[in-house]
Amino acid sequence: MHQLRKPYLLFLGDVALKSDAKTAFGLRDWCRADVLGEWSLPEATVSLDLPRLSPAEAARQGAGSIVIGVAAVGGVLPPQWLSELEAALEAGLDVVSGQHSRLSSFPSLVQAAQRGGGRLIDVRHSDQSFPAGTGRKRSGKRVLTVGTDCALGKKYTALALTQALHQLGAAATFRATGQTGVMIAGAGVAIDAVIADFVAGAAEQLSPDNAPGHWDVIEGQGALFHPAYAGVTLGLLHGSQPDALVLCHDPSRDTIETYPDFPIPDLQVAIDRYVEAARLTNRAVRCVGLSINSSSLSDADWASYASALSTRLQLPVVDPLRGGVAALAQALLPL
Amino acid sequence: MHQLRKPYLLFLGDVALKSDAKTAFGLRDWCRADVLGEWSLPEATVSLDLPRLSPAEAARQGAGSIVIGVAAVGGVLPPQWLSELEAALEAGLDVVSGQHSRLSSFPSLVQAAQRGGGRLIDVRHSDQSFPAGTGRKRSGKRVLTVGTDCALGKKYTALALTQALHQLGAAATFRATGQTGVMIAGAGVAIDAVIADFVAGAAEQLSPDNAPGHWDVIEGQGALFHPAYAGVTLGLLHGSQPDALVLCHDPSRDTIETYPDFPIPDLQVAIDRYVEAARLTNRAVRCVGLSINSSSLSDADWASYASALSTRLQLPVVDPLRGGVAALAQALLPL
Numbered sequence: 001m002h003q004l005r006k007p008y009l010l011f012l013g014d015v016a017l018k019s020d021a022k023t024a025f026g027l028r029d030w031c032r033a034d035v036l037g038e039w040s041l042p043e044a045t046v047s048l049d050l051p052r053l054s055p056a057e058a059a060r061q062g063a064g065s066i067v068i069g070v071a072a073v074g075g076v077l078p079p080q081w082l083s084e085l086e087a088a089l090e091a092g093l094d095v096v097s098g099q100h101s102r103l104s105s106f107p108s109l110v111q112a113a114q115r116g117g118g119r120l121i122d123v124r125h126s127d128q129s130f131p132a133g134t135g136r137k138r139s140g141k142r143v144l145t146v147g148t149d150c151a152l153g154k155k156y157t158a159l160a161l162t163q164a165l166h167q168l169g170a171a172a173t174f175r176a177t178g179q180t181g182v183m184i185a186g187a188g189v190a191i192d193a194v195i196a197d198f199v200a201g202a203a204e205q206l207s208p209d210n211a212p213g214h215w216d217v218i219e220g221q222g223a224l225f226h227p228a229y230a231g232v233t234l235g236l237l238h239g240s241q242p243d244a245l246v247l248c249h250d251p252s253r254d255t256i257e258t259y260p261d262f263p264i265p266d267l268q269v270a271i272d273r274y275v276e277a278a279r280l281t282n283r284a285v286r287c288v289g290l291s292i293n294s295s296s297l298s299d300a301d302w303a304s305y306a307s308a309l310s311t312r313l314q315l316p317v318v319d320p321l322r323g324g325v326a327a328l329a330q331a332l333l334p335l
Numbered sequence: 336m337h338q339l340r341k342p343y344l345l346f347l348g349d350v351a352l353k354s355d356a357k358t359a360f361g362l363r364d365w366c367r368a369d370v371l372g373e374w375s376l377p378e379a380t381v382s383l384d385l386p387r388l389s390p391a392e393a394a395r396q397g398a399g400s401i402v403i404g405v406a407a408v409g410g411v412l413p414p415q416w417l418s419e420l421e422a423a424l425e426a427g428l429d430v431v432s433g434q435h436s437r438l439s440s441f442p443s444l445v446q447a448a449q450r451g452g453g454r455l456i457d458v459r460h461s462d463q464s465f466p467a468g469t470g471r472k473r474s475g476k477r478v479l480t481v482g483t484d485c486a487l488g489k490k491y492t493a494l495a496l497t498q499a500l501h502q503l504g505a506a507a508t509f510r511a512t513g514q515t516g517v518m519i520a521g522a523g524v525a526i527d528a529v530i531a532d533f534v535a536g537a538a539e540q541l542s543p544d545n546a547p548g549h550w551d552v553i554e555g556q557g558a559l560f561h562p563a564y565a566g567v568t569l570g571l572l573h574g575s576q577p578d579a580l581v582l583c584h585d586p587s588r589d590t591i592e593t594y595p596d597f598p599i600p601d602l603q604v605a606i607d608r609y610v611e612a613a614r615l616t617n618r619a620v621r622c623v624g625l626s627i628n629s630s631s632l633s634d635a636d637w638a639s640y641a642s643a644l645s646t647r648l649q650l651p652v653v654d655p656l657r658g659g660v661a662a663l664a665q666a667l668l669p670l
Contacts, residue, residue: 132564133562133563133564134563134594135562135594135596191531192530192531192532193530193532194531195527195528195529195530196526196527196528196529196530196531196566196567197527197528197563197567199531199567200562200563200565201563227468227469227470227535227615228467228468228469228470228532228535228536228573229468229532229535230535230569230573231534231535231566231568231569231571231573232531232534232566232570233566234565234566235565236566238562238563238565238566259469259470261470262615277565280562280565280597281562
């Protein structure tokens, strides 16, 4: 399980495209209170509109980590980034990275970490060993976001649902299973980086016993209908032993993204398959609603789509960006 | 993918219980032609009845590897084993281990390997990186053994089925997904040790494109109904894209082994769930029969059990140890 030191300084490198800084924007939007400021090279043309702080200044203001908030081309950190990260390490900050290449593969970072005492944390990787799953029923309540595909709003929905539960006065904790989620939460596990045998066990540890009325809102991964990642999805589903599922979907997709031979199933079929699989570790599991990424639809089309789908499936249908997820939070409370 | 150097010298350490030497007996029984002999300490009281060869003698006779064929208590190799393994390494042999602890964690073995040029190979671990699954349809035929639980004959059934296909004149290759299987085949991948995201991709690489009439007989792992390991099972199932499934079952078990709260489903339900999941990557998949571990049944009980089950499911029902698996091989050939 990763445990990150907040507050953060967000590092943007020499970013020129806003879309390359998705992680930094996500952190600014979802854990603003944990972000002291931003830092970048003079060449950068994208800003988060946060206070500019050098690593040394951020350390003086109490920062715990500098977080690489941009994607490095090919996963290799360019030399001009390295000197800034070394400065952060020498100021005692941890460096947090979600890149493919490990921070420890850069000798200058290893040396700077030894000098300054900061840690090198690769949230995309998982070096911890986990026990096998036990299937033991845990106390507290759990909801897991599942999807008809990858990358269509499972993290966003879980974050929004956590906020909506708080707004209803419920105790709720976002549980992160992907790299950006771990950075936002400051804790969690990149579940797809765990050794296959221990995925369910890691998911069990991610949402331990809790108070009876407390909700863990668990970020889903992958999809049961995905030819590469369904195993991860199933292990996470079993270890999470959710009381409730929220199905996330993007109506503009007919097939799994970049897998044109793999159709996305009918939504009732998808719900039935998820509930059938989840019943292994929680017989009482139910789907409480759908979270739609409706960015491809006009306002009028969204209204009629949501209304027709809600009538057909007899479930609340929301888009977190169009009206929020309060209906899902309300559906959870009676459980 | 592990690639081992045959022929083998089987090492028994100071084994006193036959059951601790399961791996060595499995190798003797399933790849006798690849085994030059056995070696053990004077304290050992179990023998495989093979020629006794010291590591140096085995190396002179052309051995490629010494294989640790016994379980070490707590996974820690005792000092008296280490000196024999060092001698093997100095004679140029590879050391092959299925223990939990890695061979490279023993400095004296690392040093001996450097001196002699042999490799340290931990078949329980997987240090290779694999690509994500593609779902691309491959040429050739594939059959996967699946189960209602772990440890009830999936490897044994796959090995027997490979032999039975050969006896019918068919081209067939056993594809190993567990440590003992990898040792027997001399190649394969410990699929449960792969990073979760790449299980389906590793399974795809394990059974690459092949001749149209060739059968890959793939060793299954885990069970879809297992609260700890179902994710591994599903990833292997999707990556294998099997044309045929054989369901393995032990009628003496009502619940998953060591998980008394998890019932084993009805066999028709189990078949339906496996076929439903496997259809994602091969629409034409079917279950061709059942392989039963009937060691708990008398001859008379086995006969009536097999007959009733075969009638109910309309499928061949065999026990590899009671009459063999020819009926399964015959069921494959028309596919």
